[in-house]
Amino acid sequence: MSSSSDNPLTRFSAFFWALGVFSLFGVIVLALKLFSSDTSESNPLEEEAAVKRYELRKATDEAQAAGFAYKEVEKGKVVQVPPHDVFAHLGETLVSQKAAAIEKPEQIIPNSDRQLAAAGGPSADFAAVDKMTPAADSPIDPAVMAKGQATYMMCMACHGPAGEGGPVGPPLAGSEWVTGPVSNLIRIQLRGLQGPMHIKGALYTPLAPMTPIIATQDNETIASVLTFIRNSFGNKAAPVLPDQVEKLRSELGKPMLTEAELIKP
Numbered sequence: 001m002s003s004s005s006d007n008p009l010t011r012f013s014a015f016f017w018a019l020g021v022f023s024l025f026g027v028i029v030l031a032l033k034l035f036s037s038d039t040s041e042s043n044p045l046e047e048e049a050a051v052k053r054y055e056l057r058k059a060t061d062e063a064q065a066a067g068f069a070y071k072e073v074e075k076g077k078v079v080q081v082p083p084h085d086v087f088a089h090l091g092e093t094l095v096s097q098k099a100a101a102i103e104k105p106e107q108i109i110p111n112s113d114r115q116l117a118a119a120g121g122p123s124a125d126f127a128a129v130d131k132m133t134p135a136a137d138s139p140i141d142p143a144v145m146a147k148g149q150a151t152y153m154m155c156m157a158c159h160g161p162a163g164e165g166g167p168v169g170p171p172l173a174g175s176e177w178v179t180g181p182v183s184n185l186i187r188i189q190l191r192g193l194q195g196p197m198h199i200k201g202a203l204y205t206p207l208a209p210m211t212p213i214i215a216t217q218d219n220e221t222i223a224s225v226l227t228f229i230r231n232s233f234g235n236k237a238a239p240v241l242p243d244q245v246e247k248l249r250s251e252l253g254k255p256m257l258t259e260a261e262l263i264k265p
């Protein structure tokens with residue numbers, strides 16, 4: 001009986017048991033590895049992009065909220081600030097979030113209008129658009145004026161109900177820019193305007209720049225609001241055509257303009 005543990009059959013089967021258990025272990029480890037590499041491996045690039053998306057989303061929400069109800073919490077109280085502060089704050093918020101889209105005086109973006117203007121005046125495209133302007137005494141469609149007046153609601157907070165200007169926006173009434181070259185006006189609508197500007201013989205330094213208004217970016221809306229300001233508040237000038245806006249579509253999204261990039265009225 002002493003030889004029972006040394007039985008060749010026992011040794012043989014023990015060997016196969018061990019081999020079986022060992023390979024099963026290997027299969028489990030392999031399966032776990034495959035499974036886990038699919039789900040739990042993090043992608044740092046994707047995470048970083050997600051963080052940026054959330055930050056941008058939060059900033060956008062804040063800017064939008066600021067436009068409608070900007071409140072300042074002071075000693076536990078909610079203080080409603082005057083409307084011109086709302087717009088100044090909105091302007092600043094938008095500017096601080098779109099740093100790349102603002103050309104600072106000390107930083108001239110290659111191929112920007114500023115650089116091109118320095119190299120030889122504004123592009124010929126602008127002159128071509130100005131040539132499309134109808135005669136000064138052309139009749140003005142009352143429907144266009146009505147649409148323009150409705151859109152002007154968005155401009156009123158800064159430029160005043162009668163275009164007289166206010167703490168945040170310069171006057172449109174009697175402004176040589178408003179009755180001047182149409183390409184300037186279209187480009188201001190599409191790109192916004194920043195920095196000091198000469199208006200009606202005075203140097204105007206804005207509290208905050210004029211950022212482009214998202215809701216007013218289609219050809220008809222821009223043409224009608226510009227036709228409206230050119231023919232209201234005592235101003236009289238030729239209407240602006242949607243086709244003129246169409247010709248300058250490529251301006252949309254470019255950095256905010258400065259006075260130097262506009263054609264002198």
Ligand code: HEC
Binds near residue numbers: 087168170172
């Ligand atoms: C958030 C305030 C704000 C709103 C809203 C706004 N503007 Fe302006 N606008 C300004 C500021 C500030 C300037 C001057 C910017 C500068 O000098 O850099 C300006 C300048 C202008 C100018 C050229 C200067 C002048 O007085 O002739 C025109 C034209 C103009 N805006 C038209 C409009 C129209 C049209 C709308 C509505 C679709 C509008 N703006 C909405 C703030 C605003």
